[in-house]
Amino acid sequence: xxxxxxxxxxxxxxxxxxxxxxxxxxKGATSGSEEAYSTARERMVRDTIETRNxxxxxxxxxxxxxxxxxxxxxxxxxxAYEDHPLPIGNGQTISQxxxxxxxxxxxxxxxxxxxxxxxxxxxxxxxxxxxxxxxxFSIEIIPELAEQARERLARLGYKNVIVRAGDGYLGWPEEAxxxxxxxxxxxxxxxxxxxxxxxxxxxxxxxxxxxxxxxxVVTRTKDRFTETRVLAVRFVPMTGRVRE
Numbered sequence: 001x002x003x004x005x006x007x008x009x010x011x012x013x014x015x016x017x018x019x020x021x022x023x024x025x026x027k028g029a030t031s032g033s034e035e036a037y038s039t040a041r042e043r044m045v046r047d048t049i050e051t052r053n054x055x056x057x058x059x060x061x062x063x064x065x066x067x068x069x070x071x072x073x074x075x076x077x078x079x080a081y082e083d084h085p086l087p088i089g090n091g092q093t094i095s096q097x098x099x100x101x102x103x104x105x106x107x108x109x110x111x112x113x114x115x116x117x118x119x120x121x122x123x124x125x126x127x128x129x130x131x132x133x134x135x136x137f138s139i140e141i142i143p144e145l146a147e148q149a150r151e152r153l154a155r156l157g158y159k160n161v162i163v164r165a166g167d168g169y170l171g172w173p174e175e176a177x178x179x180x181x182x183x184x185x186x187x188x189x190x191x192x193x194x195x196x197x198x199x200x201x202x203x204x205x206x207x208x209x210x211x212x213x214x215x216x217v218v219t220r221t222k223d224r225f226t227e228t229r230v231l232a233v234r235f236v237p238m239t240g241r242v243r244e
């Protein structure tokens with residue numbers, strides 16, 4: 001018991017030191033130093049993602065590449081590379097870096113896929129996916145956020161992402177089937193339209209539950225769906241028809 005507690009204290013202390021260091025680095029970066037931002041991203045990946053067993057090389061490369069500080073409100077840039085969610089307006093958040101990496105790895109992308117994202121938010125998760133997949137279709141139920149994400153991703157040169165405003169519960173039928181689907185808001189149950197739009201062999205990753213939530217991975221094999229709960233999480237609730 002003492003050994004386990006000692007290890008827990010060590011990792012907690014290491015994470016605290018990393019967060020403080022990242023905050024200092026990003027404060028320096030607010031003056032416009034891209035090198036400082038890059039250093040903060042590297043530390044974020046090394047100390048808060050790799051240490052928690054995210055190992056997929058494509059996911060780690062994407063997390064190192066995408067400038068997270070450009071996907072948060074200006075007043076929160078200094079917190080961009082800390083490992084916790086941040087508000088982006090309209091009652092929505094950008095997920096903590098570790099969860100973004102964990103969910104991306106869970107999709108098992110190998111490059112060349114067509115991916116559906118439900119819940120564009122600020123566009124950060126879509127950018128991570130776009131670094132790996134061939135095409136990303138992203139739906140955001142709040143029109144204002146959808147427009148902001150569309151403009152931001154276009155400005156950053158992500159030509160393989162299409163963002164539209166709409167109810168993600170219904171998916172994107174005209175572009176189905178998808179090799180992978182990711183949902184960034186918690187549904188009370190797994191939306192059937194999304195399962196139907198998953199390609200044979202594809203994977204759907206989403207948080208399920210209201211007060212208690214679990215990250216669930218759904219794998220399709222022909223007309224059979226296997227559900228695996230992989231992690232306890234806390235997301236903002238999915239809205240729209242899913243609540244009817």
